[in-house]
Amino acid sequence: MLPAADALDPDNNPWHWVSVDLRVWRIERNKSQADVADILGLESSTVSNIEAGRSKLTTENARKLDVAWRTRGHFERMVRMAESKHDPDWYKQSLSYERRAALIRAYESLWVPGLVQIEEYALASFEAAGATDPDRLWRDRKARQEILHRENPPQLQVLLDQAVILRQVGGVEVMCRQLQRLLELSHLPHVILRVIPFDEGAHMGQDGSFKIMSATRGQRRSGWDAVYAEAPIGGRLITDPAKAADFWIRWDRIGAKALTVAGTRRLILSTMESMR
Incomplete structure (x- = not known):
């Protein structure tokens, strides 16, 4: 089996190009991975993961390399270009973060x-999107949901625009059952559900949906953060710490517009009553 670094595809994957270039430039300078780790303030294993394509070089660390090796912005330009390209594997990667997260915040x-x-x-949403195998997609989604019922589930915090609970996906009966499910989940100790009502007017969340996945549960984060931002033809996975931190700020600003947990339950109940 080829080593991970030799199995990369820099011709078709811009992040693999960054990984390969880092390795080439390091070897040309007769530097070890430990030497690069010293420049970046990282562990040698992290540099190894970057060169193998398992982790990504951040913009901040790209700048450090450019300064140390006098590359005139080479690595920062490469990282910017890689970030601007769509990676069809981002969604799959985001599910790996979701499975390992201790805290998930979804807007x-x-x-x-x-x-x-x-x-x-779920089936109604798949069919609306033109999916050819909605049953398979549901099996995959149901498997994802198992993390909420395992022995040590992640803390799940959900913010919903009021439009979500009003849109009758699958018809009235299906939507009422879905809203009932939300009410039931809202009483679990590891789930918080809140709705942003229409009368709050415009808010930052109208720019698009996103999900923050974190290795730790507190506001003072000591592990990784990953963000998956939705888009019509495929979302974007963000793992750069500085960019992920921007989404925590976005989350807080959206949450400031949301009802309390109790107010959210009352709104969902009144919505169900109006549908029947």
Whole structure:
């Protein structure tokens, strides 16, 4: 089997190009991975992971390399270019972060988040999107939901625009069952659900849905953060710490517009009553 670094595809994957270039420039300078780690303030294992394509070079660390090796911005330009390209594997990668997260914060402006969907709602959403195998997609989604019921589940915090609970995906009966499911989940000790009502007017969340996945549960984060931002033809995975931190600020600003947990339950109940 080829070593991970030799299995990279720099011709078709811009992040692999960054990894390969880092390795080439390091070897040309007769430097070890430990030498690069000293420049970047990282562990040698992290540099190894970057060169193998398992981790990504951040913009900040790209700048450090450019300064240390006098590359006139070479690595920062490469990272910017890699970030600007769509990677079809981002969604799959985001699920790996989701499985390992201790805290998940999801904001949705259009749909009930996949982690808390019921089957009928999910199938209706797949069919609306033109999926050719909605049953398989539901099996995959249901498997994802198992993290909420394991022995040590992640803390799940959900913010929903009011439009999400009003849109009758799958019809009235399906939507009422979905809303009932949200109410049930909101009483679990590891789930917080809040809705941003229409009367709050415009808010930052209208720019698009996103999900923050974190290795730790507190506001003082000591592990990794990963963000998956939704988009019509495929979302974007963000692992750069500085860029991920921007989404924590965005989350707080959206949350400032949301109802309390109790107020959210009352709004969901009144929405269900109006549908029947």
